[in-house]
Amino acid sequence: MEDDWHWQLRNNILKKEGKIMNYGEFGGQYVPQELKEKLQEIESEFERAKKDENFIEEYLYYLKQYVGRPTPLYYAKNLSKYVGGAKIYLKREDLNHTGAHKINNAIGQVLIAKRMNKTHIIAETGAGQHGVATATVCALFNIKCTIFMGKEDIERQKVNVEKIKMLGANVHEVSSGEGTLKEAVDEAFEYLIKHQDVFYLIGSAVGPSPYPEMVKFFQKIIGEEAKKQILEQENKLPSAIVACIGGGSNSIGLFADFIKEKNVDIYGVEGAGKGLNTGKHASAMYNNKIGIIHGMKTYAMQNDNGELMNAYSISAGLDYPGIGPEHAYLKSIGRVKYDTITDEEAVKAFKLLCKLEGIIPALESSHAIAYACKIAKNYKPIDVIIVNLSGRGDKDMEIIINKL
Ligand SMILES: Cc1ncc(COP(=O)(O)O)c(C=O)c1O
Numbered sequence: 032m033e034d035d036w037h038w039q040l041r042n043n044i045l046k047k048e049g050k051i052m053n054y055g056e057f058g059g060q061y062v063p064q065e066l067k068e069k070l071q072e073i074e075s076e077f078e079r080a081k082k083d084e085n086f087i088e089e090y091l092y093y094l095k096q097y098v099g100r101p102t103p104l105y106y107a108k109n110l111s112k113y114v115g116g117a118k119i120y121l122k123r124e125d126l127n128h129t130g131a132h133k134i135n136n137a138i139g140q141v142l143i144a145k146r147m148n149k150t151h152i153i154a155e156t157g158a159g160q161h162g163v164a165t166a167t168v169c170a171l172f173n174i175k176c177t178i179f180m181g182k183e184d185i186e187r188q189k190v191n192v193e194k195i196k197m198l199g200a201n202v203h204e205v206s207s208g209e210g211t212l213k214e215a216v217d218e219a220f221e222y223l224i225k226h227q228d229v230f231y232l233i234g235s236a237v238g239p240s241p242y243p244e245m246v247k248f249f250q251k252i253i254g255e256e257a258k259k260q261i262l263e264q265e266n267k268l269p270s271a272i273v274a275c276i277g278g279g280s281n282s283i284g285l286f287a288d289f290i291k292e293k294n295v296d297i298y299g300v301e302g303a304g305k306g307l308n309t310g311k312h313a314s315a316m317y318n319n320k321i322g323i324i325h326g327m328k329t330y331a332m333q334n335d336n337g338e339l340m341n342a343y344s345i346s347a348g349l350d351y352p353g354i355g356p357e358h359a360y361l362k363s364i365g366r367v368k369y370d371t372i373t374d375e376e377a378v379k380a381f382k383l384l385c386k387l388e389g390i391i392p393a394l395e396s397s398h399a400i401a402y403a404c405k406i407a408k409n410y411k412p413i414d415v416i417i418v419n420l421s422g423r424g425d426k427d428m429e430i431i432i433n434k435l
Pocket residue numbers: 131132157158159160161234235236275276277278279280281282347348349393395396421422423
């Protein structure tokens with residue numbers, strides 16, 4: 032086990048224990064008192080778990096033996112040649128069990144829930160990936176599971192809905208508002224407040240503290256692996272890294288270990304939907320409006336009266352009107368550049384990756400690929416760009432078929 036570098040990441044994680052992060056003016060706990068008490072319990076358990084070597088070992092055991100980590104860092108030679116400019120590498124989170132990065136966090140949080148003796152796990156899902164990941168870990172650990180999912184998303188992601196049910200979980204249809212992720216999160220929080228035995232397993236780096244910190248903790252393995260792998264393959268750090276952003280978990284997972292590397296450019300890509308000026312988009316940062324959403328202070332899509340607006344993107348996983356508070360902070364200090372990609376551009380990148388590399392990407396990840404293709408020309412051929420391929424596209428086949 033000693034010479035297995037993946038296993039040695041355990042030490043890395045243990046070294047990084049510490050206090051809950053403060054994100055400047057962003058983040059916090061904008062929630063009712065009843066919820067604050069529950070959050071305090073979760074925070075205390077999370078802090079204890081981080082310092083518990085057995086916990087970290089168990090988490091890494093499941094990532095390795097059950098999820099299939101480490102995921103490869105693959106040099107997309109054909110794509111790089113076609114696009115011109117920097118060498119594009121793909122961090123293959125699509126090869127994880129259940130098809131996306133969401134399982135990294137689901138494994139971590141279900142282990143926290145077990146430590147807290149919770150008997151019922153609830154989760155929200157948009158694209159269905161987090162719903163599948165949560166239903167999967169609940170099956171694995173024999174825990175009752177309910178997935179809150181918007182009516183619209185149930186329609187868009189039929190295959191994942193069937194998978195969730197097959198794994199033994201219940202799907203709770205949310206029909207309020209637009210019937211998407213935002214409403215599913217609202218109802219899940221209401222349910223949590225009312226039930227004692229429940230643990231809410233949040234799927235992105237959003238929500239009141241300690242959720243953004245906890246999700247980052249369980250996703251930062253993506254960047255830790257990628258850094259080690261690129262040093263092995265190229266003997267240097269990348270010039271840039273790119274990830275798509277719904278709430279911000281795959282991106283913060285990739286970014287975490289690179290934030291301190293001053294020479295690495297970091298790009299976060301939101302969904303521009305049908306175009307930023309059409310109002311049909313999913314960019315929380317466009318317009319620079321700060322507000323409160325799902326218990327956190329962050330950038331959020333709001334109308335002139337400060338009311339939250341509904342997001343739109345062809346990819347259900349990007350269809351969220353807020354963004355994790357650490358991203359808001361990283362934008363405010365200028366460390367990460369946040370930009371957008373339209374539905375059209377994402378679909379084009381989707382087709383390109385299928386044809387050139389034989390990889391069918393998730394529509395969410397296609398946004399990051401499209402952006403990497405755009406910026407590759409700004410770099411030299413000796414430069415390296417790492418793109419997080421956050422998930423596989425099987426779940427999106429119906430949408431793509433209809434679109435084409
Ligand atoms: C494959 C994939 N990528 C990206 C996302 C966006 O979420 P996040 O920003 O939390 O990574 C999702 C969300 O469902 C997803 O399924």
